[in-house]
Amino acid sequence: MKLNISKLLVLMFLGTITSSCQKSLDMAPISNSNAANFYKTTQDFELAVNAAYATLYTFYAPASGVSYFAEQMSDNATLYNVAGIQADRVAFKNFSLAPSNTEVYRFWQESYRALYNVNIVLDKIEGASLDNAYKESVKAQMMFLRGLYYFNMVQMWGDIPLVTKALSATESYDVVRSPVADVYAQIIADLNYASQYLPLPAAVASTPGKATKYAAQALLGKVYLTLDRKTEATQVLTEVYGKYTLVPQYAQLWGATIKNTSESIFEIQFKGGAGNPYSNYWTEFAPTENFVLTLFGGGMNQVTDDLYNEYEEGDIRRDVSISTGYTNKNGTFIPIKFQNKWVDKTAPAPSGRELSNNNFVVLRYADVLLMLSEATNDPKYLNEVRSRVGLPAFGSAGYPTAKYPTLALALEHERRVELALEFHRLFDLKRTNRALDVVKKTKPIQNEGQLILPIPQNVIQQNPKITQNSAYTGL
Template identity: 70%
Template sequence: MKRISFQYIILLPLLVLVNGCGKSFLDLAPISNSNESNFYKTVEDFDLAVNAAYASLYIFYGPASGVSYFSEQMSDNATLYNVAGIQSDRWAFKDYNLKPSNTEVYRFWQECYKAIFNVNIVLDRITGAELNEEFKTSVIAQMRFLRALYYFNMVQMWGDLPLVTKPLTAEESYSVLRSPEAAIYQLIEEDLQYAATNLPLPTDLSVPGKASKYAALSLLGKVYLTTNKKAEAAEALLQVYGKYNLVAPYTALWGANVKNTAESIFEIQYQGGSPTLPFSKYWREYAPTENFVLTLYGGGMNQVTDNLYEEFEVGDVRREQTVSLGYTNKEGTFIPIKFQNKWVDKEAPAPSGEELSNNNFMVLRYADVLLMLAEATDDPRYLNEVRTRVNLPLYGSNEYPSNQYGTLALAIEHERRVELALEFHRFFDLKRTKRAMEVVGKTKPIKNENQTVLPIPQIVIQQNPAITQNTAYQGL
């Protein structure tokens, strides 16, 4: 029997793809009567394939995705109580009790490499296509941005990875072992440098949700910060500075119908109201499981910790916008349980028994860029721009809570936590600043730095014993 490799070998034309002929990747349409040999020929074919690669974002950044679990559940921001599915495998993230046999870790691995495959097959086929060079360059730039985005998350989640840059057969995949992190980051940087050079300005995008030059530069700045290249990070981020605006007030950033604001740099597009379109699931997944009032179905994901709630300063409007303190049940009793308040869609229709919500998800926004600039340049003025929006005392003033955040580094850490709470940043931030053990260890049982990466799934090593396991999970 032929074994299955770590990368799904999927023929793209046989998938349900996205209609890209003058439409966004929201408009899903099945492809029929096509095969691999005759599909990758026309502009229309590649529009479909490109949109399919973008559609991977719905799973990659979904509310119950690997990025969500890693960035929030493994941090001090979020916890779990009752959740659907195999509870022990989900609780293992907050309890730092992960094992290679964890079914969720394997699901995340599969989803990540499916996303990589959807990108790589487009890059592989576009090279030899007899199409306009400007169009080909545009396709390549978009796909290299997505590949960099996916690998950037993956390398932080697992460390060394099988580095796949083209479609592989099952047999070929056995020769692809884990590449060192440095090689992964080199590919990420090269992809983003190409993307930043060749992607259009936001004003020239054909549809919302596609990658722009500034999206590539913003992500490149974050990559440089992660690899301790602060000068290069500042150079990239300064090219984005001033090209966007902070939306005021902060509460105006959120709402089921708030989309692609002046602050949004790269945003995943959802369209609620129909089960045939990619509706948003953050509202229902982040509602408590037992509520039966707020939503028809509550996923119980990323319930807010007291520690996060207490991080907000008195008078910070972001606290109420970020955290709901509880809900009133059908009997009229208030249930005190903290959960998110950023992705709320109480008017969402639910004809199939689940809310078909409309909320978009911002992967990159301008406040993130400003706080990264403060980190890259050691200049608090960028931090203070973020605080000015919410009318809080500026860093360096007498009123600033310097007794709690006495250095610029701690002030940035605090500001990133409250500004970007539950937006899939926290554990990545703490890893980047080498603070994960010290900070998370105050509220969760993390034992050592080796637990700041996930295990390689057991089934992956069983399929190819030449692939090594991360240190914390050897022998488990």
């Protein structure tokens, strides 16, 4: 059953007055038929919290804003034929975005719908007559999600409306774009609260997918790095160091039945098959019109030659991560590069589309190790990642120093091949102020202003107080 959230949703954000929450793993979504009497009991809040977590399925979907921004607008991914509105999707690859782009508007809507589900829980939990420890736990989980969402959104759009409570339609028109600094201040406050009150992983081991103290700290460390606050990043990331272990073999990270490994810090859970929700990374990232790999090929995030050639000789991560093509039903090999991490060829397809089982990892330990080297300027942590795949350590005789002579370039290279196609690349390049120089080698980007998305035209039409990003004025 869908949850109709009447009149409370922000008109300028959503363009509609309704929203719906997706089903989560084991709980039905809330019905608003008794909304006035809801948000009273622990059971009520568990449903609401579950609905808030369910927004991850949209926010990190394979054709989500994070996917388009982090990969399609980087040098990692491209499009050939793609399902959906071709021109609006190709615009991300070609850096020809306009405020009227329907996909940009969809991403904006999905982001603020997700935030509404978070903020309504935070609003209601304050006045609930429940145990304080439980209320702190709920608030910490919601603040983690809000920090995660705003961290992505502020990097994607720059100044954005900062909404921390459920608003009436009238109130929404008084909310304009907040400066980036204010958004980051809120993110840091949320993640600090989450770090203080979220449990350790062992306490929620029976409910995988729940946010933990270390997930909040890992994310906070990335926020501090983005703000070039390396001392604080080092402090918080060090708290996570040693609490996880790299899986022995890189290939052991991937597979429809591989879930919540010793390396996983925060992971979105899928059931697949007859369960709900099912994963569609495999199908969306498969080439279109292949007629053999999958019943549905979305054509999203096809792999560039530039990414494929980034791997060093003997780096096993290349073949684990990337397929070089497929053989069609006529026996002809089609040379097209596409992802190999979320393949699920045995997934059932009762309605003509595979219902895959692959989880999606938002934060994993290798990411933390590489961030620690970035924060501390110590290659020790980088070399732990390289050791797993049997490659020479940075600083050793066998390392390709001529190509990556500095630790900064070594980290840029290592993050690209270790975390390929996992929705990190453009965020990483922006953090190190390398995005324009790197991306323009393979994509027709013209200026720094194109490293953020336009504010959707519909949003500005609904509320003229909202301003446009400079690269898109007059379009």
